[in-house]
Amino acid sequence: MKLFGTNGVRGIANAYMTPQMVMDVVRSLGTFMGNKGTVAIGRDTRISGDMLKSAAIAGALSSGLTVIDVGVGPTPSIQYYVRDHADAGIVITASHNPREYNGIKLIAGDGTEMSRDDEGAIENIYFSREFKPAAWQYTGDLRHDINANEHYIKGIINAIDADVIRQKKFKVVTDTGCGAGSLTLPFLLRRLGCEVITINAQTDGTFPSRNPEPTPDALADLANLVIKEGAQMGVAHDGDADRAVFFDENGKFIDEEVLLAMMTKYVLQQKKGVVVTPVSSSQRMLDVTKEAGVDLIWTAVGSINVARKMMEVGAVFGGEGNGGLIFPEHQYCRDGAMSCAKLLEIMADGKKLSEMAKSVPAYFNSKTKVECHDPKSIMEKVKAEVTTGRMKVDTTDGVKIWYEDGWILIRPSGTEPIIRIFAEFRTKERAAELMNDGVQLVEKYA
8 A cells, every 4th residue: 555645645625634544644653763863843824734733733742753744835845844853844735736635745854855765654654553652751841932934044045146136126026826835935125125015825724716836827827917016027836835926027037947047047157066957857958958058867756756866876966857956065955935036046146037947958848648547557668669679768767758859757746546647849730649659558458
């Protein structure tokens, strides 16, 4: 059986994600930690957050752990706090999932997401039900710290050239979606000397204006306000603010794959080194790193895989093509507010976002999914077929078939009985053709 998905455990609050389930996951963590140590626990703004955070605190205390309740904050804020003040962390969040969802994410003592191996060990304890509760006299202590977000904001300011940003007095429009980023991003930007215009900056776990996923069609108000106010940037967060998406000075949405590539290009102009990204990322990443003369390492999909590989090889930058950028000089995790601050640092050199977006190669994408009853068996047959031919194939995560100017990626979902097919090419028509080739290949064995 499987408990952890790509990013923790998620489901409908009080249906799948019950207090009992959260408590048992944390009791498993406590058993794994040997019933000792300090754990920091925080949450995003979802209305089920207090219920599940309380369960997490109970599970940790019953395991003999010392608990620091850091309240509501972005996932990267809690990770930054864990790195400096705790042995492990727990975030009650469902990130970009709809309102009714919630989840739990476990953080290692270095502030990164818990490794797959450690998740597996905790998962085994969870399913075996072999919890080791502390004796009554060794149950844990509960403390509170309301300064986690302030600690995080200071950390970002110290990791960038804040003075050069302040001199420009940028005008920025933010849409934090009533999520955890409402408590950090507007305040960070003001301290960077920006004039900040906010949308949905009140914390409200019902997410009354839009769902936590910051899709372009849900951010029309943000785009319009950028134009109306003559702002240099529009920025929006997902529910737990580990990701950020951006609009340029013309109110045009910057594709997340373009964002990843243009940030990579800038970082490599400042310092040369290895870059890490998942196999689902755009070919733009290959073009940009080749141009800079550095190595690009592809990993399995998931920010935890990217971050761990970055630490292993000493990468200068990494990230995913979903707005999740990782800056090792700050911390090894996706960080939406840090991404925003770093973009402002680039803009302080006189670069407009629209110009930066045009500085990376253009590609077109097509994607779809095929429902199937046995994705694992189908993937094995697809892999066997493509690896016996002359095609260049990467099997890091699913099957990625490389062509001269594009690729197809076929990989099973980690949570649903479907296989996803992604294709990218220099032309829209060829991308669609490649995607259809991928569909035919999957359906051949479905």
